[in-house]
Each structure stands twice: as structure tokens, then as C-alpha cells.
Amino acid sequence: MIDGILSGISTALNFKNLIMVFVGCSAGTIIGMLPGLGPMTAIALMIPITYGLDPAAGLILMAGVYYGAVFGGSTSSILINAPGVASTVATSFDGYPMAKQGKAGKALAIAAYSSFAGGTVSAVFLLIAAPSLSVISLSFRSPDYFALMILGLTAVAAFSSKGQFLKAIAMTLVGLMLATIGQDSLSDLTRFTFNNIRLSDGISFILVAMATFAMCEALIMIFKKEDKASKADQISLQELGSMKLEQEERKEMIKTWPKNSVIGFLIGVLPGAGATIASFLAYGMERNLAKDADKEKFGKGSVRGLAAPESANNAACSGSFVPLLTLGIPGSGTTAIMLGALLAFGIQPGPNLYNTNPDIFWSVIISMYIGNIVLLILNLPLIPYIARLLAVPRNVLVPMIIFFSVIGVYLISFNTFDIFLMIFIAAVAMILRLYDFPMPPLILAFVLGGMMETNLRRSLLISDGSFDFLWSRPITVVILCITLAIVGMQIYNYFKKLKKS
Numbered sequence: 079m080i081d082g083i084l085s086g087i088s089t090a091l092n093f094k095n096l097i098m099v100f101v102g103c104s105a106g107t108i109i110g111m112l113p114g115l116g117p118m119t120a121i122a123l124m125i126p127i128t129y130g131l132d133p134a135a136g137l138i139l140m141a142g143v144y145y146g147a148v149f150g151g152s153t154s155s156i157l158i159n160a161p162g163v164a165s166t167v168a169t170s171f172d173g174y175p176m177a178k179q180g181k182a183g184k185a186l187a188i189a190a191y192s193s194f195a196g197g198t199v200s201a202v203f204l205l206i207a208a209p210s211l212s213v214i215s216l217s218f219r220s221p222d223y224f225a226l227m228i229l230g231l232t233a234v235a236a237f238s239s240k241g242q243f244l245k246a247i248a249m250t251l252v253g254l255m256l257a258t259i260g261q262d263s264l265s266d267l268t269r270f271t272f273n274n275i276r277l278s279d280g281i282s283f284i285l286v287a288m289a290t291f292a293m294c295e296a297l298i299m300i301f302k303k304e305d306k307a308s309k310a311d312q313i314s315l316q317e318l319g320s321m322k323l324e325q326e327e328r329k330e331m332i333k334t335w336p337k338n339s340v341i342g343f344l345i346g347v348l349p350g351a352g353a354t355i356a357s358f359l360a361y362g363m364e365r366n367l368a369k370d371a372d373k374e375k376f377g378k379g380s381v382r383g384l385a386a387p388e389s390a391n392n393a394a395c396s397g398s399f400v401p402l403l404t405l406g407i408p409g410s411g412t413t414a415i416m417l418g419a420l421l422a423f424g425i426q427p428g429p430n431l432y433n434t435n436p437d438i439f440w441s442v443i444i445s446m447y448i449g450n451i452v453l454l455i456l457n458l459p460l461i462p463y464i465a466r467l468l469a470v471p472r473n474v475l476v477p478m479i480i481f482f483s484v485i486g487v488y489l490i491s492f493n494t495f496d497i498f499l500m501i502f503i504a505a506v507a508m509i510l511r512l513y514d515f516p517m518p519p520l521i522l523a524f525v526l527g528g529m530m531e532t533n534l535r536r537s538l539l540i541s542d543g544s545f546d547f548l549w550s551r552p553i554t555v556v557i558l559c560i561t562l563a564i565v566g567m568q569i570y571n572y573f574k575k576l577k578k579s
Contacts, residue, residue, distance in 0.1 A: 081436070083205070085437045085441075086441040086444050087441075088437075089438075090445045091448075095441065098135050098139040098445075099445050099448050102124070102140065102146055102449070103145075103452045105120065105142075107453065107456065107457065109123075110148060110153075111150045111153045112482060117144045118412050118415060120143045120144075121140050121143050121416065121419075125140075125422075128419060133423040137420070138441065141416075142445070148166070149392065151163030151165065151166035152166045152193070153189075156169065156174060156177050156182065156185045156189060157186075158174075158295070158475065159291050159295045160479055161291060161292070164284065164353075165395075166387075167287050167358075168357040168358050168387035169189060169357070169387050169388055171376075171383060171387075172377060172380045173384050176379035179379050181379065183321045183462055184321060184327075185384060186461045187321040187461055188331060188385055189388045191385075192331065192334070193453070194392075194450050194451075194454045196338070196389035197450035199336065199340065199393055200342070200346070200393035200396035200397055201444075201446050201450070203340075203397075204396055204399065205443060218553065221533070221537045221550070223533040225553075225561070226557055227526045227529055228530070229359070229561045229564075230355060230358060231250070231530075232366070232564045234523075242514060245514065245515050249515055250522070251523070254527045255270075256527070257523065257526075257528045257531070258270060259280050260277060260278055260279055263528070281499070282487075283354075284490055285496055285500050286520075286524055287521060288486055289503035290503065290521060292482070293483045293501065294504045294508050294511065296504075298511065299472055300476060301508070321458070321462070327381045331381060331385045334385040335389045341359060341363065342360055342391060342392070342393030342397065346394030346398045346400070354391075354525055355525060356390045356393070357394070358522050358525065360391075361383060361386050363386075364382050364383065365383065366568065370575075392450075402416060402427060425438065484497055484500075
């Protein structure tokens with residue numbers, strides 16, 4: 079193992095490979111900032127470039143693009159409420175309110191530091207325990223995934239403001255219903271498509287995210303009766319670009335990083351879970367475990383609410399390389415593209431990869447940490463300039479948001495029907511938001527709904543229709559006990575408040 083790590087260090091620190099890290103991080107960051115494109119598109123664009131490179135350099139380039147895109151996706155989430163990448167949707171919950179308060183520079187700095195912290199923790203975990211963790215990821219079965227999705231849904235409480243819990247539950251049900259539209263994954267039958275063939279593949283996550291956040295925000299900006307100048311116009315450029323963090327904010331960040339980086343990494347290790355689920359779960363856990371006074375800050379520009387998903391999603395990106403490199407199982411669509419690139423290079427990922435190709439295995443892992451340093455060096459000096467995007471007048475900013483939303487959705491399916499569907503969902507979302515219905519529970523339920531249904535039905539098939547699977551496996555029982563503990567704590571706190579009042 080030591081020989082392999084030393085071989086990986088020498089390969090990763092090769093001048094050509096360092097250039098690949100820099101190019102990958104830069105390209106990924108730029109593409110990640112464009113709403114709707116994401117790391118899958120970025121890596122797909124890089125594949126033709128990698129054909130002339132050796133396997134280690136090609137993989138290092140694509141890995142750099144991957145976490146560069148996730149890192150860059152937080153920028154558009156924070157500045158214009160248009161998540162550049164699916165895994166940065168949770169970043170917008172507190173990042174965008176913070177930017178609206180004139181703290182865009184500070185929000186971008188918190189996101190940059192948190193991403194770096196998550197990447198650092200996950201790189202150390204990868205270095206020490208990658209082969210061992212592959213055994214853990216293999217031990218997960220459908221009942222365990224179902225229990226994990228139930229745990230994820232407990233985050234709904236985190237997205238409901240005081241006295242709005244029923245509205246949050248209602249939006250969760252809407253999200254679960256939207257997730258059932260399209261072809262059934264187990265029986266190949268189409269459901270709830272209203273005989274419209276364009277809905278047979280279901281509704282894409284990016285479409286729902288862009289409609290309920292970016293496009294909806296643009297419509298609200300158009301119809302909201304305010305002064306002609308938006309809040310962003312009234313904020314000084316100097317204030318927009320300020321990255322100075324108070325001592326209390328630094329303490330909050332540092333407390334948030336360790337547990338959420340570990341949560342993100344472990345979720346990333348599980349095939350099929352991914353950075354999006356990790357970021358939602360981290361946000362929900364952070365809010366549920368916060369003190370009552372701190373809970374009120376979530377959704378209004380909380381430092382912890384921004385640091386938690388950012389550290390988790392970056393850690394999950396590194397974690398997703400564990401099943402890819404050690405088992406040959408892609409944990410997400412992005413790593414599936416990378417698996418194809420590996421096979422094109424003539425390399426078979428699996429348990430023997432770190433014995434047969436230690437230079438490739440360890441150089442990719444080590445390059446991730448180098449990439450995180452490169453991203454920090456690249457992005458921090460640019461924050462004051464990036465933050466000035468908020469000073470753009472509303473009559474310019476709104477068309478930009480609409481343009482990126484439409485292009486982002488169209489590039490996924492090349493189908494004009496999706497654009498009209500997005501506009502319809504955005505209009506409904508705008509009406510719901512005017513009546514204080516929160517959008518995050520809808521997104522959370524939509525993300526978890528498909529996986530939840532599939533794993534529940536698989537579990538029922540295995541247990542002949544019995545619900546015994548809920549207590550027949552130790553991992554399932556442990557996850558469900560954690561879920562019950564979180565729900566029980568919320569109920570206890572509610573009655574405690576009631577007693578006081």
C-alpha cells in the first residue's frame with residue numbers, strides 16, 4: 079500500500095498531470111456555474127480530449143472537471159438562486175438569502191472554505207480506507223437503501239418555518255407524486271402520463287429544480303411590486319465583494335465541517351446515493367440538531383445552513399470514487415461516464431485495480447486533494463468580482479436567469495415540451511410561494527421518491543410481500559432507530575415548547 083501511495087504521489091505531481099488538474103478544475107468550475115449543465119455534461123465534453131492522453135492523466139483531468147463543476151455550481155445557487163448542479167440545490171436555501179442581505183462575498187467564501195474542508199476530509203478517508211469501504215458499500219441492500227431514504231425525508235422538518243409544518247408535508251406529497259410520473263422502473267409500464275409520450279421518461283430533476291428555483295425567482299422578480307431598483311442594486315459593490323468572516327461565524331463553520339464531511343463521504347460511498355442526497359441529508363441533520371435559537375436562522379442566511387451541504391456534497395464526490403475504483407460500480411451518472419472512459423483506456427476497475435494499476439488508483443485519489451487546493455486558490459481571489467453579478471440591474475439579470483434556465487433544460491432533452499412544462503411548473507410554484515408554501519420539501523421528496531419506491535418494492539418482492547425486511551437486517555434497524563430518534567426528539571421539543579408557553 080505504501081509503495082502504491084508513493085507511486086501515486088509521483089504520478090500526481092508530474093508536471094503534465096498538475097496541468098491536467100488545473101485545466102480540469104478551471105473548466106469544471108466554469109461549466110458548473112452555468113445552470114443545468116452540470117458535471118455529466120462537463121465530463122462528456124472532456125472525453126474526446128482524453129483520447130490522446132495516458133490513462134492517469136485522462137482520469138485526473140475528468141476527476142478535476144467533476145469536483146470543479148460541483149464547486150462552481152454553488153456560485154449560481156448563491157448569486158441568482160439557479161442551482162448550477164443538482165447537488166448544490168441545498169446550498170441555495172441559505173446561500174441565496176445571505177446574498178440578498180448584501181453578503182454575497184461572505185456566502186461565496188463560506189462555500190469555498192466548506193467545499194475545501196469536505197474535500198480534505200474525504201481525501202484523507204479515501205487514502206486510508208478506500209479498499210475497506212468498498213466492502214461496506216457492497217453490504218447495503220434494498221431494505222437499507224429504503225431506510226436511508228426514510229431518514230432523508232426527516233429533513234422535511236428542516237425546511238418548514240414556524241407553524242408551517244403542514245405546508246411542508248403537503249409539498250413533500252407533491253414531490254413524491256411528481257416522482258411517480260413516467261415509466262415504472264420495475265414493470266416498464268407508463269404511469270400518470272395522460273397519454274403524452276413526452277412524459278414517458280418522467281420529469282427530469284434539473285427541470286423541476288430550475289422551475290421551482292431559478293425560473294420561479296425570475297417570475298417573482300417580474301411580478302413583485304417593489305421599487306424599480308432591486309435590493310441588489312442598492313447594495314454597494316464594496317459590500318458585495320467583502321469576504322471577511324466574524325469570529326463567531328468561523329467557529330460555526332469549523333463545528334459544522336467534520337460531521338457533515340463524514341456524512342457526505344459515507345453517503346457518496348453507497349452506489350446510487352450521490353452528492354445530492356448527501357447535501358439534503360446534511361442540511362436536514364444540521365438543522366434538526368441545532369438549538370432552537372439557531373433553527374430560526376435556517377433558510378434566512380444561516381452560516382451552518384450553508385456550510386453543511388457544501389462540505390457534504392464535496393465529500394460525497396470523492397466518496398463516489400470508492401465503488402467506481404474498487405468495485406467497478408458507478409455510484410452516479412457522472413461516475414458511469416467515467417467508468418466508460420476507464421474501459422476505453424483498457425483498464426478494468428475492480429478489487430484488483432490498486433494491485434494491478436497502483437499508479438492510476440492512487441494518483442487519482444491524491445490528485446483530488448491537489449484539485450481542492452487549486453480550486454481554493456482559483457476561486458477565493460475571484461470572489462469580489464463574481465459577487466458583483468448581484469449588482470447587475472434587474473432588467474438585465476431576469477433575462478439572464480430565464481435564458482440560462484431555458485438553455486439548461488433544453489440541452490438535457492432537446493425537447494421544446496420540457497421548456498413549456500418548466501414554465502408551467504414555475505408559474506404554479508410562484509403562486510404556491512406567494513402563499514408561503516416552501517419549495518425545498520418538494521425537491522427533497524422528488525429526489526428521494528424514485529429510489530424510495532424502487533427499493534421498497536424490491537424489498538417487498540424479496541420478503542414475499544411481508545414488511546419483515548424492516549427489522550430483519552441490522553443495518554436497516556440501525557438506520558430506522560436513528561430516524562425514530564430524530565423524529566422523537568422533534569416531538570419532544572415541540573411539547574417542551576408547548577409546556578413553556
